[in-house]
Amino acid sequence: MTDSKYFTTTKKGEIFELKAELNSDKKEKKKEAVKKVIASMTVGKDVSALFPDVVNCMQTDNLELKKLVYLYLMNYAKSQPDMAIMAVNTFVKDCEDPNPLIRALAVRTMGCIRVDKITEYLCEPLRKCLKDEDPYVRKTAAVCVAKLHDINAQLVEDQGFLDTLKDLISDSNPMVVANAVAALSEIAESHPSSNLLDLNPQSINKLLTALNECTEWGQIFILDCLANYMPKDDREAQSICERVTPRLSHANSAVVLSAVKVLMKFMEMLSKDLDYYGTLLKKLAPPLVTLLSAEPELQYVALRNINLIVQKRPEILKHEMKVFFVKYNDPIYVKLEKLDIMIRLASQANIAQVLAELKEYATEVDVDFVRKAVRAIGRCAIKVEQSAERCVSTLLDLIQTKVNYVVQEAIVVIKDIFRKYESVIATLCENLDSLDEPEARAAMIWIVGEYAERIDNADELLESFLEGFHDESTQVQLQLLTAIVKLFLKKPTETQELVQQVLSLATQDSDNPDLRDRGYIYWRLLSTDPVAAKEVVLAEKPLISEETDLIEPTLLDELICYIGTLASVYHKPPSAFVEGGRGVVHKSLPPRTASSESAESPETAPTGAPPGEQPDVIPAQGDLLGDLLNLDLGPPVSGPPLATSSVQMGAVDLLGGGLDSLIGGTNFVAPPTAAVPANLGAPIGSGLSDLFDLTSGVGTLSGSYVAPKAVWLPAMKAKGLEISGTFTRQVGSISMDLQLTNKALQVMTDFAIQFNRNSFGLAPAAPLQVHAPLSPNQTVEISLPLSTVGSVMKMEPLNNLQVAVKNNIDVFYFSTLYPLHILFVEDGKMDRQMFLATWKDIPNENEAQFQIRDCPLNAEAASSKLQSSNIFTVAKRNVEGQDMLYQSLKLTNGIWVLAELRIQPGNPSCTLSLKCRAPEVSQHVYQAYETILKN
């Protein structure tokens, strides 16, 4: 017997016939009729007219028939609320049935009938079912609480169902526990503030026990719930991880991914030195690889998540490149995702293999995939610098294939590589002749025009094209016209003739209207307003948006908390695609133990001591900026500075003293002065200007913040010589502004100055020149230029500078602390892409967080203030009302510091997260920030 026959009747009097059958005495006939009704319902016919007749069939001991009637009820009750009441009695009766299957069925169905009047009647049966002796009924009732909450949240709270539900977490049956957890998690989501799930070590323990026993689905509910828990300390985190790891061998991919989520999250809390940390990392790789042998849809979900995991912790899969090689028969969505991950995993070790693969992919059929593969080659060139040449030669090979989209993509990619490797231009120009496809020729001409200032013989090259102008296709002609105009705007003196030639060719000798129009426009522009022409022709091009963009660090952290879910598939926070209040609770990774310590340090460490404590340092002039001086100048010479050294200890602990080698390695970096003017005075029209896009608007630099002078060497310690001073940085040069006062009774002469070796190689760039002898009570002001090429020795604290000053009387020693921002160089602006890559690349352990209090600046003000001290805003983002500034700065010795500054409008304190390969500097950078922002 088959059911499909129920679908076939479509006679006019159908409803009437059905009505008759439903009221038949014969049970079999009744059942047949109900089936027909359901079939019509599925098809989308309105059978609501049969409501009373169907409900009449409810009273039956035939479970199958009962289920069908219930199905009907769920569909139509809402449209016929009054009639639905007729069913209530049966439901209530069924909830008392001796058969647990029927009790459960009744309570399950009742929850699905979203009619207010019915929910009132539901409460009593539900209460009983939640305490039913049979676990099957209890697990169904648990879910029913969530259903009821969805209809009437207040009712659920008033009736105390939430407490009963909480009790079920301790139920003896694992499935009841799992469903209770699922229901509570969902209810808790709509009440973000309530402490509904109240997870504590005891309840966590219960969940972990149930985890071993319940169904695969239950395990997912429990793991997803565990992921929301915040362990007290790293010990607890580790013990939970230990109990979750066996799940990685589960056959169900969702169980595996949810377990990965819990592990990735709690791993944040574990110290990297722990043996267990390493073990855990090793354990994560194989299950992730196994996910790739699942069905394609799951592979897709897995790959989207692996993409996140690889960005967060590249070390996990760094040796697994091969498993991401694309298979010929993979669905396109799997191919594209694999490609993305391949690029992320590309390194010097595997680049040869990757390039060989990518070249192979460039011959495939799917245009999107091919384009992406070609683009990937370009990304490899940027990512693995050593491979640039190889990548370019691969691209040139591809250009030879003459497949138009491959050529286009290759040229576009090469254009991107240009920004980094100008040497490529030469290679390309050599290949000019081999391009016979108009599209490729046009692209090539575009390149020559765009980068004219960097191609010595750009005019010759373009001229050679011009010879055969009329034989070229229109697209080449158009491109040639534009390129020559660009060239003219960049090198006006040498190319005047050329531009006139091309303009006349385009406007007079051509009968192509497009070409003529373009020619005339250029002509007018150039003759009337060359400045406007420049703005139009050399307009900045937006960065090509790439699908392989790195995800911003805060978003990445949030997405890690959503592993396995849709958010991780879309790579968007749930708020971007979920309506209403559900699921928009902002999740974040637990703070690492290490970083939480350092976050506290500014408060606990005495460096930021209030102004009253060291009043002797503050100069008599009574500057209002006193408290800042404390930070920057540190204690006076007298006695070893207890306070500062304790801070230093903290900083060193975080790092494990890797600085020496680091500084040693960057010792010979040339002083930054040479590179400075690049973004200060260069015309905006330069081809590179888009890299400095944010810089250009801000206005001129006024130099870094300068602290007022402070007394470094009191007169009584130096036989009458008082030295006060400060440090400045102006247009790339650092100087020490000194004020020498002779408080002795004799004349002072023969001044000289010397620095002890220090952390950043600061040294006087010129001798200390005091031209005339210093007579008693006389003061001179001297600006002593400093260089950063002196010998390097790590000091404690890092910014400590020991100075010896000699005069005719004696040699005096003192030490002072210099503010770190004098070391921030002018080319400290990182490219956006680089910033993201670097941020991700620097291990989390190196991140330090600080609070900057009482700084009521808005993002723009802060950004411009910081910029004048060479802290550059790379990107800005607004997340839920908070302004996030991503900033970069570079120290004279080449150390990059990346910062995320979170400013909340209306809140005077802002949060600063710093990431740096040499985390010792973080503390000092923070102080520099504070100093700059507060002045």
Added chain:
Amino acid sequence: MIGGLFIYNHKGEVLISRVYRDDIGSRQAADSAVFSSSGPFPGEWLEANRRNAVDAFRVNVIHARQQVRSPVTNIARTSFFHVKRSNIWLAAVTKQNVNAAMVFEFLYKMCDVMAAYFGKISEENIKNNFVLIYELLDEILDFGYPQNSETGALKTFITQQGIKSQHQTKEEQSQITSQVTGQIGWRREGIKYRRNELFLDVLESVNLLMSPQGQVLSAHVSGRVVMKSYLSGMPECKFGMNDKIVIEKQGKGTADETSKSGKQSIAIDDCTFHQCVRLSKFDSERSISFIPPDGEFELMRYRTTKDIILPFRVIPLVREVGRTKLEVKVVIKSNFKPSLLAQKIEVRIPTPLNTSGVQVICMKGKAKYKASENAIVWKIKRMAGMKESQISAEIELLPTNDKKKWARPPISMNFEVPFAPSGLKVRYLKVFEPKLNYSDHDVIKWVRYIGRSGIYETRC
């Protein structure tokens, strides 16, 4: 959680629709008639369709002109997950941030359950069993939360005949519910067999990607251990294989055993288990212990990448002779014990799209040019180990203006060999049933190894 579940036929007509959440537009009046296209008021339906997110799936995915670009689609803030079985689309719909992996696992599971009840998933079968499917959907998904979906358990109380509640004894009922919710949800109590018997199949698929020069670009074996158990009671089983880690661990105790079996042990990269296996025990002791479901199930899946025996080596030679001719020579070499026989060997040599004619000469088997598949298919019924065979073909091409070069898809191979290419060996499967009086020795056990080609490709 899952807001609704829909099954569509290839035309995009809804065969089954079950809405669990209010946020998914209920489709009472929506949709065109599936089984009878001549319904009244088409205008009204159309209007309703517009409002219905579910129909968006049909329009945007099933009827989309393009190839499917993602198994997850977001249309108007509603997310659709879909899988396809033959020409049937199963779609789960949600408006929340659900666990995506779980939704797909559930969809696969649902396919398994349906297949276990009525065989192939086809439009015909779905229509024939729509009442059953609704019943199943009611049971395995509650408010969008997946519940117990083990076929073994489901079959005890969801049957096509319909259970009359008064016919069940109280014990039977509570047995059902305790099984559905219990720790061992996959097996019922009181199973009895006159002959206790079990079958173990080690099924491996060996995957290879080789460069034209014979360099292995990637190779791995993904294997499955499938068990068919016909055992009485609640038997406690323990499965052992030549896992390197286990053998090395034991080797520390007895030195001579290492020398005996150590060589043959294999390194397993990763494995996953059926939910009956106690994972925490595997994690701590690496022992695989479980109470099996009755009948057939997949005990474990594993993956190995080291020391794989590649049963065949393909040596391609493609030469372009002018613009209108290609010469192809392919040699295959079998690489296993001469006493073993490989079967169902098939080599697929792709040909360019502009092929006009092919002449093939092969020493063994049959070769044919299949124009519709753009390939030369060479079939050999059997081939013993350590043998070699060769095919050569001349492909004539039509001259073409298309400058795009032929992509040269890889040469692929299919075969079946009677051993496990990973080297995996079953060492034991011990059965203990403490309550019934049969011992491990009374159980008849069968083990079989089958190695098949997965994606076995050589680039040319």
